[in-house]
Amino acid sequence: MKKNVALIPAAGRGMRMYPLTKKKPKAMLTIDEKPILQYNLEILKELQVKEVHIVTGEHGTQIQEYFEDGSDFDLEINYITQERRKGIGHAIGLGEDYIDYPFFVILGDEMYINTNHKDMLELFENDFNALCAFKKVSDKTKIKKNYTADIQGNTVLSLIEKPQSPVSNLLGVGTYAFNPLVFDYIKRATPSPLRNEIEITDVIDTIARTKSKVYAFFLEGDYVNINKIEDLDQATYLWRSSRFDQYTTTVIIPAYNEQESIAQVVKDFSIEPVDEILVVDNNSTDRTVQIARKLNAKVVSEPAQGYGNALKRGLNHTEGDILIVTEADASFRSKDLPRILEYLKSADMVIGTRTAKELIEQGAHMDWFLQWGNKAMGNVVKILWWNKKAQFTDVGNLESEGAAFSVEMMIEMLKTDLKIVEIPVGYYQRHGGESKHSSTRLQNFRTGLSMLFIILKKRFQSTQ
Template sequence: MSRRAARSSRSRSRSAPGRAARCCFASARSTERSARTTTRWWSSHSSRAARPGAISPRRFAGPARRSSAGPRRRAKAAAGERTTCASTRAAPRSAGASPPSPTPVCRSTPSRLRRGRRARCRWSGACATATWSTCSGRVESRAGRDGWGSPSARCSTGPAGGSTSSGTSLRRTGGRARRCACCPHAPTPAGGADDAGAAWRSRVSAMDLHGLILAGGRGSRAVTHLPKVMLPVGGATLVERNVTLLRDAFSVREVVVVVGHLAERVREHLGDGSRLGVRIRYATCDRPERGLGLGLLAAEPLLRRRPFATILGDEVYVGSNHEELARWRERDADAVVAVRESPDPEQVSANYAVELDGDRVTGLVEKPARPTTRTMGCGTYLLGPSIFDALRATPPSRRSGRLELTDALDRLARDTRNVYAFPLAGEYVNVNTREDHARARHLVRARQLEQARVSVVIPTFQEVETIGAVVADFADRAEQVLVVDNASSDGTAEAARRAGAEVEEVRLGGYGDTIRHGLDRASGDVLVVVEADGSFRARDLPKLLEYAKDADLVVGTRTARPLNGVGTNMHGVVRAANIGAAKLMELLWMSAPVRLTDVGCTYRALWRDAYATLRPWLTGTGPEAAPEMIAAALISGLSVLEVPVGYHPRRGGESKHSADYAHLARTAMRMMRRVVALRATTWSGAPPTEPRGGA
């Protein structure tokens, strides 16, 4: 008998049932360790395989490297034989069989789990040299991933303790330990397969997903003086809202922003992202008008062949379920698009239509003239690296001449049948026009107003006769009534306290300083300013709050004659002067979508975030503070609305600013001088005047 035949005979005798056969992956010194890891791998592998859409390990397997094992082991590997671990003393079982208890069979296949194999990650799109732990089914990768720890760092996809069951140290690339986020084998916690899947999805989402925001468009139909993505909605710009959405819904910590039109404005606005809790990097698309596809290709080098969540920078989502979309990565899809059912064909035509077979996408059409489906696509996508190959293979649109992302997704869906649709909940607005901007603002503010606290600020000086009644009138309609008494000597502060108001006694320069002090100290989400002389009523407050859903600053107007009480001074010269000054402001801000009729009305409501934006511009110490606030809002791009309110005679004393024509003339001159100065400041490009007090 030849030596080779003798070795083969001895090998068969060792592998007989009931005999201790050594696992071909484990060395003689690691037999017990291999048996321990077998149990963990079995539970992990079986739980993953049982879930619909689970990723098979065979899909990750590439061409095998030549193992350091001997010829006999390589021959067994080629034949696909299985051997039992020495500690199990059990015969191999067929695929799909349940493991015996308490010592399961080692189901590791030599041709699949040998050390040094290459594992191809579908999401990374790169062939990564992977070290598979002995019989554990877990991969530690040198692919381009964020790394952790020291040279002996462990793969955190392993069992408890943050290391693989075999204790294999992570390989290092560039001095950093790496791991493969797409390992199909997840640890099975005590809760079973469902908990294992949830833990794996959560870890993969937080660890590996990048964010991409396309913010290079011009958006001339909505705005002309700044990038469209910097339009304010609900206290934040469009691009800020979407960065925050990526951070919170997808656990993204690194966001790539593609800029184009007025790129420096966007860079200056977002900075490095630390203010928003993420790291922001920028890619520049020189010709954003040529389509979204060019923007994606510009960002490709920064995404490093990783999966990424994409949101168009000019869209608004309210009450959406983006968190559920983040879990769809387990489907191993080439792309996932967010869709909504729309009964309005015009809305579908303004976006893109999606044809479905169940939840699989069979076709997409950009801005169809006559949509054949009610399924409308939104600007949220979960994409893999294969989208870049599809973009390069897609010609420009015959209709628009642009390289459309929708056309590339349509090509990918037809070629691979691996593009899925995700039903998006909540409200959605694609901001293309001023009307879209107004609708988005209304949706966001209406939701905020449901939980908002209202603070009423009342500036006073020698108003003891009226302050008690004014506080009592507003106390039932606001969470806070704050009276700011500017050095009154007639007992105004004590009267306000007896009526139930919070009182701050100050010594400031004038009326404007007193209002700012109160707004700075108020605690509400919506801030209301009202006079202490009883000329305005609390019954108009719900009207101001309702219009606050559509504007950042809501200002009352006293020019509606049916609402004015008998005996007011809002007639004749006073009325004409206020209307004339208001029209002058309209002329100075011709491009702003605002209509003004009364610049002197101090009854107004504004959101706290809007006040924070206006605060650096507010310096007026006297009655000029009223039009100054409106001018600052127009400069800052905030929305301003006028609402007719009732105007009643004073209950006591006389007006400090319009008691006679001399007072009225001085007041008008101060107002107009401040308004013109603010407009001249914006024309010169100078920064706003720093406030003299803390914001």
């Protein structure tokens, strides 16, 4: 099998994606726990690439520490440092000392999903000066942010960078292939007046007009140019949507003496797409465990008393891809599950908020005092983590053993820049028994104090 070579410009700072890129290169932002850059390396492997040169900039050591020499990814990776930001064209030009035959280029901060990149090999094996990938789009406004071209057949006659009035529906994307002659054209290129950078589209345009043999490759599948946080959200949504039916879903139910309601909860959540019901027994002395097992729920025990301890046991005891936490008192219902799962396609955590009055059943345990307390604690998190875009109106229940565990979990998610969204869900009257941490004003007050303590502790211990 032929071993090809590639170059990836990955020096972009991603200023429009702050705070996600405050201490991290844009190409190292993750989708499903994997850097964007890694997805593009996987595409290059489909193109029979074995040798990759990655151009890095600020925080580039993070890229080197993650990928090292590439052996773990079945690649040979070399790193080139772009000392000053002089554009993508300049970054590609830095490969001249390392590359002396045709090579691929994929920009490190673009996301491709279910694409046909492998078909590009047919063009690559023929004589060419440059290859450019284009994707047909219905929304021409997207082209204004990238580039397009005048194409006859598959021959590129000229390129237009960020056209104000696109005449074509072809969106130019960040996948290319070049003959080494491109290095001479880059050295002769004039920096753009606007950014004083070497634009690779200007270089390709010059080659197309003077040297010809510039060809178009027509890309299929989904593509996202990641410039803003909203673009990362869209890429995450498209990626997860394409694979959502492969994820397994576990519903975790912490329970302590809930024999009157546990059957209803297990039955209610035993629906598609739930793969597993996990009941975490927290020292129940009634028939909670027997009832849950009779209904084919998986039951594990947590001897250390406390809501937080039970949740930790449940979260650590399952291998589900999607973990749904609900109460054992039937105060939440499975009918909200489809909406929660839909939001999970672009978020890392979805919180069902109980503070929408229209969705609170009459008789449910959510009076004005509890509602005010939830909103107050949520606003404290919002203020103390103002730069993380926290929007909590309902603080529910990691070192925390009790009800404060939920707010601690939210904070840890925020600290690692994971995306959290909250949506209103129905809240119903509990079936039997009483709440273990909010049945009286005194319990509410104690729970609120424990939450406030963990919020302040996490904030003032944090260096983020």
